[in-house]
Amino acid sequence: MEALINIDKLNLYYGAFHALKNVSLTIPAKAITAFIGPSGCGKSTLLRTLNRMNDMIQGTRIEGSIIIDQQNIYSSEVEVEALRRKIGMVFQQPNPFPKSIYDNVAYGPRLHGITNKKELDEIVETSLKSAVLWGEVKDSLKRSALGLSGGQQQRLCIARAIAVNPDILLMDEATSALDPISTLKIEELTQELKDKYTIVMVTHNMHQAARVSNQTVFFLNGEVVEYADTEKLFSNPSDQRTEDYISGRFG
Ligand code: ADP
Secondary structure: EEEEEEEEEEEEOOOOEEEEEEEEEEEOOOOEEEEEEOOOOOOOHHHHOOOOHHHHOOOEEEEEEEEEEEOOOOOOOOHHHHHHHHEEEEEEOOOOOEEEEEHHHHHHHOOOOOHHHHHHHHHHHHHHHHOOOOHHOOOOOOHHOOOOOHHHHHHHHHHHHHOOOOEEEEEOOOOOOOOOOHHHHHHHHHHHOOOEEEEEEEEHHHHHHHOOOEEEEEEEOOOOEEEHHHHHHOOOOOOHHHHHOOOOOOO
């Protein structure tokens, strides 16, 4: 499989606290990689390093490198805005803008200079179709996004993220605030999106990782304990700590 993201000897400190310890990982393109592990083990921290979201947290220090598309994203030449354009992100709580459904999806493309109405219409329709929301909202595009259900809002956030045509989609516990049916819809959606995007997801739900991902990384105390094909990691883990975690002995 083609590698898209190469993380090499990454250490991250929040002040004096060593949150990521010597993490090295290769994340393949056009597949789903899941980060699992008990709360506080560094999953979200690592996810946020991939689009430099941690830059915004004061006192954060990073060592090591992350190469995406042959470029070290922490080198001084990298424009963070351009990087974030290539990397969409979806959060735990759906966070649509208090705007219409249409304007939520058109927001990014407009920001990038697209003003032609027909072109925007097309992007909105394609993105909503990709996020499997079009059928439910096509007659109410002018309505406020805040009137949608939580699950619909999350699919709208996915549509908004993919409207700017990113390479990578980061999902940080994207279903943990949703009901089981909405969760299932998002899980099904990820299966369709993985042909086009590289997806990295953090989940506290290891059954979800087992259901949807191709590779799984198990973290403990800021370290990678095991990284393997999902099927292998859940059926025949190499490390006793992985075995203990997936069999529910802790976490
Ligand atoms: P996870 O996603 O696995 O639950 P996190 O990446 O959120 O773990 O957190 C990893 C560790 O870093 C935890 O001990 C957490 O308390 C700490 N941490 C996370 N964010 C910050 C921050 N902004 N400042 C200081 N410590 C933080």
